[in-house]
Amino acid sequence: xxxxxxxxxxxxxxxxxxxxxxxxxxxxxxxxxxxxxxxxxxxxxxxxxxxxxxxxxxxxxxxxxxxxxxxxxxxxxxxxxxxxxxxxxxxxxxxxxxxxxxxxxxxxxxxxxxxxxxxxxxxxxxxxxxxxxxxxxxxxxxxxxxxxxxxxxxxxxxxxxxxxxxxxxxxxxxxxxxxxxxxxxxxxxxxxxxxxxxxxxxxxxxxxxxxxxxxxxxxxxxxx
Numbered sequence: 001x002x003x004x005x006x007x008x009x010x011x012x013x014x015x016x017x018x019x020x021x022x023x024x025x026x027x028x029x030x031x032x033x034x035x036x037x038x039x040x041x042x043x044x045x046x047x048x049x050x051x052x053x054x055x056x057x058x059x060x061x062x063x064x065x066x067x068x069x070x071x072x073x074x075x076x077x078x079x080x081x082x083x084x085x086x087x088x089x090x091x092x093x094x095x096x097x098x099x100x101x102x103x104x105x106x107x108x109x110x111x112x113x114x115x116x117x118x119x120x121x122x123x124x125x126x127x128x129x130x131x132x133x134x135x136x137x138x139x140x141x142x143x144x145x146x147x148x149x150x151x152x153x154x155x156x157x158x159x160x161x162x163x164x165x166x167x168x169x170x171x172x173x174x175x176x177x178x179x180x181x182x183x184x185x186x187x188x189x190x191x192x193x194x195x196x197x198x199x200x201x202x203x204x205x206x207x208x209x210x211x212x213x214x215x216x217x218x219x220x221x222x223x224x
Contacts (some may be wrong), residue, residue: 049148058099061134062074063076063079063085063093063096063097064096067102072097072100073097073100073101076093076096076097076100077097079093080094080097088120088121088124090116090117091116091118091121091127092117092123092124093116093126093194094113094118095113095126095130095179097113098111098112098113098114098117098127098130098131098134099130101113101195102133102137107137107138108138110130110131111131111134113127114128114131114134118131123154124154125150125151125154125155125158125161126151126155126158127158128148128150128161129147129158129161129164130152131147132144132146132147132148132151132164132168136168136171139166141172143172144166144168145165148161148164148165149165151165152165157188159185159192159195160185161190162181162182162184162185162188162191163181163182163194165181165184165186166182166195166198167182167198169181170201171216175206178198178202179199179202182195183199186199191222192221192222193218193220193222193223196216196218196219196222197219199215200212200213200216203215
């Protein structure tokens with residue numbers, strides 16, 4: 001499962017959205033896209049931990065636990081530079097460090113790390129999701145869409161790919177495709193309030209106040 005750092009507990013107030021302020025809603029959706037999906041210990045490419053000269057296990061997951069992004073970047077950099085990781089673990093480490101960079105607003109550095117993760121393991125879906133977020137934040141929507149399409153192709157059961165692609169479609173005004181992706185994101189992860197929020201915004205833009213209100217209420221319940 002993916003953790004959405006910028007969206008947990010975020011609920012849009014009804015009065016701002018049921019009035020049909022679509023551009024305001026799209027602005028909120030763009031902010032949600034800042035969220036990066038970080039691989040958890042059981043969700044990356046499978047690989048055996050490498051062993052250093054002293055016989056200690058060296059794993060990319062060693063850099064997944066620091067409490068701040070600055071410490072995570074430092075730990076991941078040390079892990080990457082250890083020279084002891086398999087390609088699969090290196091891809092995880094670059095993805096973790098890239099996610100920390102994107103949360104710090106350093107999109108260029110994040111794109112570099114996600115690109116390296118993809119080079120090391122082209123079948124690893126999460127760095128495609130994350131690089132898509134960095135491209136989106138940088139105003140490169142077409143590259144973002146290409147990455148998200150690859151992510152959904154590689155791992156159609158990851159809700160994050162559908163969620164972020166749905167936001168991108170929404171930002172482009174393609175409400176039909178946005179709804180398809182958000183419906184799938186909700187099916188895969190029915191406890192994500194952000195997905196109900198965005199879907200509610202789309203229903204509001206389509207003048208479907210009943211469905212919009214139902215989604216906003218569900219988002220509030222999940223966030224409480």
